[in-house]
Amino acid sequence: MTSEEKDQGEGAGNDAGGGPGNGTGSGTGSGEAPENAAQAFPDRVYRSAAAMAGGIAMLAIGLWLSIDAILGGEGRTPWLALAGLLFAVPLVVAFTLRPAVFAGEQRMRVRNPFRTIEAPWGAVETVRAGYSSEFVANGTKYQLWAIPVSLRARKKATRHNERIASGRPPATGPGGLFGGRGVPDLAPDESELREKRAPSDQSVDELRELLETHGGEEEAQGEVAVRWSFEVIAPAVAGAVLLAVLLATS
Template structure:
């Protein structure tokens, strides 16, 4: 499914998806850099260098994937699914208390607070949008202040996404399939390799 870019958040899809394009780009670059440097050390290194490099990659690669490529938010008809670096949180719409964006984007559900890593808050983007809105207002641009899509367009991407998620929660909370409890699952396929890499690296450095 096509994920929205920071300039155009998801619109009407059966399941909307939200991801940070800048996070994905940085993750790809970090993985490429790690493969280049780590591969060179493994192939051309001597002594313990290849083993240290291999253990370092085993630790670093899952962490890079977890914090850059993995984060995503999926909004369906019945529930919201949040993929954070080490956990997946599935929240029926009826259990959503609110979604808010201050210095970070947060989901309140089931009496607990969860960060939405896929929706980073950019204060710079907010300031840029505010400056654009001020200039448009100063010149009497009728596109602003008219409500609806025009108002949403004059907001930072993360703020637009938060508003959409609030609207979906309000709209779908009464659905029969949107009832239930919050389910949190640890992503062991990410945690286990990183932990193994950290243990191996510690042992190699200690001996």
Template sequence: MSTPDHQSPKPDASRPESKDRVYRSPAGVAGGVLLLALVGWLGIDAIVTGEGRTPWLALAAMLFVVPLFVAFTLRPAVYAGADRLHVRNPLRVITLPWGQVSALRSGYSNEVVDTDGRKFQLWAVPVSLRGRKKAAQRQARQAAEASGKRRGGGGGGGLGFGGFGSLGGPVSESDGPARAEADRVMDELRELFEARREAGSAQGEVTVRWAYELVAPAVAGAVLVGVLLALG
């Protein structure tokens, strides 16, 4: 599940310079931190206490897996600015001016489609079927409680709930329909897309760049592991 972070990233070669809404997956970041801590603990222990080729094999294995863990957990992010959508996926960085975006789609994954029909998955905004199910159940509860209020003349005594839902807070029609977090993020992106797609500053070319800073060490680590295993 992703949450928006309204802080502005520092300008660099891989991030847009304008003030952007930043979306990441808290679960992915937390999982990545735990995995890296585990790999660091096991790898350093093997390097310090291992014998023979074990330290070298551990070092090569760390060189292989650490970039992959970073790529698939800590790295993914979506930067939504006034002029463009900047998607940082595990191994690629895609920059799409809003004028080059054709659609933002949600299904079993969230993705952006450019005007050439190319699809790019938003890794930082993963779909949660469980979250959608909970949102649907909450929406059904809100509808049932609102119906009970109307039958009871708008007071809290219609069903004996005092105007509070099972989530512990007041339920009112102003709360709006319940939505899963990832779906709310996609709604925000669609609103920004519709508002900015015709802007002159939101035109340009789609750019796609491979994350060689992660691919290169991972490939080197895989080669070293293969060589060390082949040598016995």
């Protein structure tokens, strides 16, 4: 049974019995429903928890300041606050809450700040993480905003692996009055004796494994589709124009 027939069967079961058809992915975030029934993904979802937390905090602070200016401001202040919200909110959402990578057996869908890229595995040449996470499809490089690279985490994982390879016990967290290294445990946990990978490198490894496993399948062939996210661009441009007009005529 092909994946497409399986999806149709699951959809029919949902119509008849009302049961859920999609499972939760094994990525770093929660699953989301595909945009249309023809898409058989996502199985895994990757997001940046730090970016999402920062975006929520910025939105909360911005809304608080803007509402205060709208309710208590005089003259053009409320209009400037509204224009600022219209301009800033889409940008904050675009760079913090929006980025995500949805990876399934046939393709992956990459949601960057201003574009959505849908790439079948057969069109993807490589997935890699250097100073940033990216993939190459049909000779074109695309960034993976949802999987930011942390050089600090990568160096920490490298130091841990070097200690394990040399037979030394893994280092514990900071301890003591001045934050010095604590005394290693006499019996380290088994997980501490395994090699570690930085979160971004681990996510890229999983995507590369999907590419190697499904890249040659017939269902995973096709062309890369890129769509501009006008639902983000349009309100930000409108807010910028309104803000510029208000400032120019003040």
